[in-house]
Amino acid sequence: MKDDSSVNGRIAQQVRLLRSERGLSLDALSNQCGVSRSMLSLIERGETSPTAVVLDKLAAGLGVPLASLFDDPASRAEPVARFADQVVWQDPHSGYLRRNVSPEGFQSPTRIVDVTFPPQARVTYEAGARTPAVLQQIWILEGRMEIAYGADTYQLETGDCLAVPLDAPISFHNPGDLPARYAVVLTTIARS
Known part of the structure; x- marks a missing residue:
């Protein structure tokens, strides 16, 4: 099991990447998903462990499944998940x-x-x-x-x-x- 800081770092990277790909500011994403700008900022810096409810709102606002927020943006696509x-x-x-x-x-x-x-x-x-x-x-x-x-x-x-x-x-x-x-x-x- 990966430690929480590692998982929070993945979430931070993925949220930043997805927000950037969509051309959204923190304010725009906040309005789109109903999560405060300050909470989004903490998530993107990996300084908080967001709840499942917050992550679900964030995933909905970004138009992705919640599971994708845990992906490592730098990982290669492999057909096997060990x-x-x-x-x-x-x-x-x-x-x-x-x-x-x-x-x-x-x-x-x-x-x-x-x-x-x-x-x-x-x-x-x-x-x-x-x-x-x-x-x-x-x-x-x-x-x-x-x-x-x-x-x-x-x-x-x-x-x-x-x-x-x-x-x-x-x-x-x-x-x-x-x-x-x-x-x-x-x-x-x-x-x-």
């Missing part, structure tokens, strides 16, 4: 761990993330529709999760899979006494 090299990040608010399973920089519309979610923890993502559109499938590998998507709530047990677009607020809650583990498969839909 377990020892996969980036692991812990949300400082909920304590959930996410491992980016997919190879970095490999041009694919699909990303796979492995999540370990602590007992009784909860995370709510407020972002709505994405451009480009993103579909996600959440496959419960161990334990159980309660997922609220828009006005619907789903009780998921080991082996269950929920497929929903990222176009409405979504909340993840582990109601159990043991950690839950699930895979998230994200697919970006290219507009024609």
